[in-house]
Amino acid sequence: MLQVHRLVKQYKNFRAVDDLTFTIQPGEIVALLGPNGAGKTTAMRCIAGILRPTAGNAAINGFDVVQDQAKAKAGLAFVPEVPSLYELLTVEEHLKFVAMCFNTLPIYEAKVDELFDRYALKEKRHDLVATLSKGMRQKLSVACALIHNANVFLFDEPLIGIDPEGAKELKNEIVRTRNEGASVLISTHLLDTAERLCDRVIILQRGRKVAEGTLEQLRAMSGMQGRSLEDIFLAITHDGPSGPLNVAPQAPPVITVQSVEISPPPGDETE
Amino acid sequence: MMRDAHPLLFLVWKSAFNGAKRSLTTPRRLIGVLGALLYYTFFFIRPFSRNSEFSGMGQTAPITQFPEATYLNPLVFTVFMLASFPMVLGLLSYRGGFKPADIDVLFPTPVSPKVVLGFRVIRDYMVALLLPLMVAVLGMRPLSAGMMALFTGFPRYGVYAGKSLVIGWLMVSLCWVSMGYATSLFVGRSDLKSDRNRWLLIAGVGMALAIPAIFVASKLRGEITLDGVRDIVNSPVMRIPFFVASLATWVVMAPITENWILGWVGLAGLVGVVAGSLKLALTQVEWLYDQAAAKGFSSVDIRQLQKRGDTYGIYAEQARKGKLRRNRLSAWISKWNFRGPIALLWKDALLQVRTSIWSYVILLPLFIILWAVPIQLGVSSSGRRAGILFLASQALAIFILTAGMTQTSFIEMLKRVDFLKPLPFTPMVTVFYEVVGKVIPGVVILTALSAGALGFAPSQAPVIVASIIMCPGVATALTALVLVISLLFPDFDDPTQRSFRNLMMLLGFAIVGSPTVAIVGIGYALKVNPILYSLPVLIVNAAIALGLSVLSGTLYATYNPSE
Numbered sequence: 001m002l003q004v005h006r007l008v009k010q011y012k013n014f015r016a017v018d019d020l021t022f023t024i025q026p027g028e029i030v031a032l033l034g035p036n037g038a039g040k041t042t043a044m045r046c047i048a049g050i051l052r053p054t055a056g057n058a059a060i061n062g063f064d065v066v067q068d069q070a071k072a073k074a075g076l077a078f079v080p081e082v083p084s085l086y087e088l089l090t091v092e093e094h095l096k097f098v099a100m101c102f103n104t105l106p107i108y109e110a111k112v113d114e115l116f117d118r119y120a121l122k123e124k125r126h127d128l129v130a131t132l133s134k135g136m137r138q139k140l141s142v143a144c145a146l147i148h149n150a151n152v153f154l155f156d157e158p159l160i161g162i163d164p165e166g167a168k169e170l171k172n173e174i175v176r177t178r179n180e181g182a183s184v185l186i187s188t189h190l191l192d193t194a195e196r197l198c199d200r201v202i203i204l205q206r207g208r209k210v211a212e213g214t215l216e217q218l219r220a221m222s223g224m225q226g227r228s229l230e231d232i233f234l235a236i237t238h239d240g241p242s243g244p245l246n247v248a249p250q251a252p253p254v255i256t257v258q259s260v261e262i263s264p265p266p267g268d269e270t271e
Numbered sequence: 272m273m274r275d276a277h278p279l280l281f282l283v284w285k286s287a288f289n290g291a292k293r294s295l296t297t298p299r300r301l302i303g304v305l306g307a308l309l310y311y312t313f314f315f316i317r318p319f320s321r322n323s324e325f326s327g328m329g330q331t332a333p334i335t336q337f338p339e340a341t342y343l344n345p346l347v348f349t350v351f352m353l354a355s356f357p358m359v360l361g362l363l364s365y366r367g368g369f370k371p372a373d374i375d376v377l378f379p380t381p382v383s384p385k386v387v388l389g390f391r392v393i394r395d396y397m398v399a400l401l402l403p404l405m406v407a408v409l410g411m412r413p414l415s416a417g418m419m420a421l422f423t424g425f426p427r428y429g430v431y432a433g434k435s436l437v438i439g440w441l442m443v444s445l446c447w448v449s450m451g452y453a454t455s456l457f458v459g460r461s462d463l464k465s466d467r468n469r470w471l472l473i474a475g476v477g478m479a480l481a482i483p484a485i486f487v488a489s490k491l492r493g494e495i496t497l498d499g500v501r502d503i504v505n506s507p508v509m510r511i512p513f514f515v516a517s518l519a520t521w522v523v524m525a526p527i528t529e530n531w532i533l534g535w536v537g538l539a540g541l542v543g544v545v546a547g548s549l550k551l552a553l554t555q556v557e558w559l560y561d562q563a564a565a566k567g568f569s570s571v572d573i574r575q576l577q578k579r580g581d582t583y584g585i586y587a588e589q590a591r592k593g594k595l596r597r598n599r600l601s602a603w604i605s606k607w608n609f610r611g612p613i614a615l616l617w618k619d620a621l622l623q624v625r626t627s628i629w630s631y632v633i634l635l636p637l638f639i640i641l642w643a644v645p646i647q648l649g650v651s652s653s654g655r656r657a658g659i660l661f662l663a664s665q666a667l668a669i670f671i672l673t674a675g676m677t678q679t680s681f682i683e684m685l686k687r688v689d690f691l692k693p694l695p696f697t698p699m700v701t702v703f704y705e706v707v708g709k710v711i712p713g714v715v716i717l718t719a720l721s722a723g724a725l726g727f728a729p730s731q732a733p734v735i736v737a738s739i740i741m742c743p744g745v746a747t748a749l750t751a752l753v754l755v756i757s758l759l760f761p762d763f764d765d766p767t768q769r770s771f772r773n774l775m776m777l778l779g780f781a782i783v784g785s786p787t788v789a790i791v792g793i794g795y796a797l798k799v800n801p802i803l804y805s806l807p808v809l810i811v812n813a814a815i816a817l818g819l820s821v822l823s824g825t826l827y828a829t830y831n832p833s834e
Contacts, residue, residue, distance in 0.1 A: 011565070012466075045564060048379040052561035066557065070381040078379040084371030088286040088293070094376075097285075100278035101380035128289060144376065 001026055002047065002152045002183045006056035009042050009207075016042040018207035019056070024183040026151065029174060031194035032187040034204035035237050040187040041081065043204070044154050047185070048078040060152045074102065077145035081157040081187075083137055087130035091121055091140055094129055095147050102148035115143045118169060134161040142170055146177075153177055155186045159193060171197060195229040205237050275386040342497070345504035347523050351443060351516035352509070358447035362454045362476060369563040384559045388452070388552060395448045435526055435534070439519040442541040446515045449548035456555035459562045479512040515544060600624050612696050612704045619680070619708030627676060631716060638668050642720055646728045658734035659795055661724075665717065665738045666745070666784070672713035673749040674776060680709050681757040688830060699824035706754055706820060710746045717742050737801035744812030745787055751819035752779045758826040783819075786811050 002024040009017040017039045024030045032040050045051040047058040049065040049072065058065045063072035086094060092112070099108035116122040119139040124132065132140065138161050145153060155174065159167045174197065178184055188194050194201060195215060203211040211218060218232050219225050295301055369391075377387065458469040486508040490499070503509065510517045518540040525534020601624045609617050645660035684691065684705055691701060721739045725732060756779055760772040787808050794804030 050374060050378045050560055050564045052558060070383065073379060073381040076379060078375075080375045084375045086282065086286060086370075086372045086376065088289045089282070090285075090289065093281075093285050093289075097278055097282055098376065098380065100281055101377065101382050103381075128293060130293075141375075 003059045008055040010054040026181045029178045029184040029198045030200045031198035038204040039207040076152050077150035078154045079145045083141035085129045092125040098144040099147050104148040151182045153184045191230045275382045279390050345501050348520040351519045352513045374564045378560045384556045435523045439522040443519045446544045449545045453548040453551035460558040483509050615704035616708045669746050677709040677750050677753050698828040702823040703820050706751050710750045714743050734801045737805035740805040741808045744809040747816040748812040751816045752783050754823045
């Protein structure tokens with residue numbers, strides 16, 4: 001399970017993530033949506049223990065990623081948007097290195113051939129990472145995420161640069177991990193994929209969560225029955241002079257549709 | 272902890288092994304490695320080898336009188352202090368060096384940041400120790416000879432002083448590496464406190480440098496004597512701010528003064544500084560990943576561009592960050608209108624003004640000095656030798672401009688091949704205009720300087736006019752050669768091929784420049800008017816440039832950046 005509570009990441013005068021709270025239950029896929037610069041990647045990096053939150057916390061399987069880093073990360077797999085990999089390791093060595101870091105060499109031994117087959121990496125297993133195409137790197141990065149016993153998966157734009165066959169396989173893999181009880185958070189701009197793949201959606205804008213819920217719940221709350229996620233997303237994140245379309249002019253409230261309630265901002269009782 | 276270290280050891284070993292193996296995989300890389308090895312052998316190792324003429328250095332002229340300890344102490348301190356200056360300034364900069372892969376692959380794993388920090392510190396220790404080790408290995412013979420000479424008649428000093436000097440230097444290196452990590456983590460955090468910490472550190476370092484500087488300046492006003500200098504260096508105003516150098520001096524001086532207690536205190540002090548710094552670094556270790564990631568994300572593009580030699584890309588990145596502004600000249604050039612391939616010249620003029628103008632400004636004083644010396648000689652002597660020296664200066668300036676500056680532009684050109692090739696020009700035309708576009712700014716600058724020189728040395732007018740005639744031809748031929756070499760060895764990411772490309776370029780310059788040298792040499796020997804032999808030089812170089820452009824055009828037509 002992934003729990004994020006009032007997470008803040010501040011850079012000098014810029015607040016990249018602002019008071020972000022959500023929970024992903026085991027067996028659930030949640031899409032993290034937002035326009036460019038909304039803070040999706042920063043939020044993911046905070047959850048992955050790469051960036052240190054300025055305030056708030058993230059917990060993986062109950063372990064805080066700052067206070068109890070090793071235990072938290074043991075259950076985590078992170079697939080970055082454009083994975084930077086160790087160029088001078090072979091594909092096989094790269095997987096082995098990740099398995100060593102997670103102390104899961106027996107799992108590596110058991111799963112490595114299957115992963116190579118699944119992601120068409122078998123013929124490349126002895127090639128240096130430096131020689132791989134962008135799509136193959138993405139596949140290797142995904143394979144690295146699956147080489148240990150993770151039950152919380154963070155995918156940052158996982159389908160960018162992968163060929164249709166690889167994308168289909170990855171989507172199947174994501175569903176498979178969900179069915180095996182993992183909590184999955186996917187950051188993506190592919191709204192149709194998010195619509196089909198995810199159980200729930202979180203929409204960020206300027207670091208703040210502006211909407212959360214299932215697609216049906218979002219439709220109901222935004223009064224856009226029968227519309228696509230794309231329409232709802234554009235309506236919520238539309239940057240007109242008065243801010244997002246469906247919220248108050250001053251500060252956007254969080255539409256917490258998960259529990260079918262609208263929580264207005266503090267001090268604003270008019271909504 | 273040790274278990275966490277295994278994957279890092281695996282990573283270091285496998286990366287090093289695969290890197291070495293990779294450098295032997297293709298003929299181009301192999302040639303590059305062999306070229307680099309030969310280069311280092313001839314330029315660095317051979318001069319220190321047994322049979323070299325340098326190996327006897329220091330064995331002649333022994334110092335018969337041992338320097339008094341009262342003078343040796345401040346001398347040793349001064350050496351350590353001066354060696355510390357760059358390291359002191361390094362305290363203010365980020366000390367990381369993490370790769371993007373560390374951020375994406377290593378940081379999200381359960382490997383402890385303490386282990387990662389430990390590995391990083393050990394690596395930097397190795398690097399810090401590498402330089403003295405290289406000096407020790409390559410320069411052992413001359414160093415030993417120097418020590419023998421210094422301690423002639425004082426063998427007991429020599430044995431200990433050499434060892435304590437090495438220990439002192441090693442400890443100083445370790446001190447600065449450790450302090451660098453402690454301060455880097457202290458001031459480079461992404462929270463607001465780090466700004467305050469940074470200012471505190473800047474103020475501290477500034478005072479540590481300013482107070483001794485003011486002290487020295489105030490003391491050096493009167494008559495300067497050797498004893499006066501010694502007293503200045505021995506003053507606590509100097510010794511306290513540079514405490515690392517002071518402690519190391521105690522270590523080095525202990526065997527000479529036989530004050531062993533002070534020596535051990537110095538060694539303990541240095542060990543204490545290392546331990547204290549590491550302790551401070553470890554208290555901040557939770558910020559290690561955050562800092563590296565924040566720095567890494569902001570600099571990853573720049574680093575990748577630097578690695579590829581993509582200077583234009585770096586400027587573009589700076590422009591995106593608002594660090595590069597339009598200048599008036601580029602705004603003026605951008606208003607010009609051209610048709611056809613001349614647009615390539617316009618594009619080059621704009622790019623060079625935006626990216627290289629400061630390089631030209633920096634080089635200008637060098638060119639003026641290169642001009643001034645022969646011109647001054649010419650004014651005073653009006654001799655033919657001054658004229659030849661002037662032509663040699665001109666050749667050197669052309670070499671600097673072509674070898675140093677056009678290579679980057681051609682790398683840029685080859686990287687933008689997907690944009691250039693679909694333009695409605697034949698490869699030959701594209702290549703020709705690209706070469707001319709790169710030559711023009713340099714030729715304009717050199718011609719302007721030569722024209723200016725005419726006013727200072729009218730007696731040298733024939734040779735100056737000759738240089739103005741020869742310059743475009745020679746510069747175009749050499750620039751065309753740079754493009755041929757860039758097309759032959761276009762792997763920008765491969766450091767060995769990069770080194771080899773540079774070597775090939777030097778060789779190519781020698782070959783392409785030889786007809787010019789021959790014609791000028793014959794003309795000089797026959798005492799022909801320089802203007803007369805400048806014309807065949809121009810024609811020959813124009814022919815060479817044309818030939819090389821044809822070759823470049825052929826290579827460019829089949830050039831595939833994916834290969």
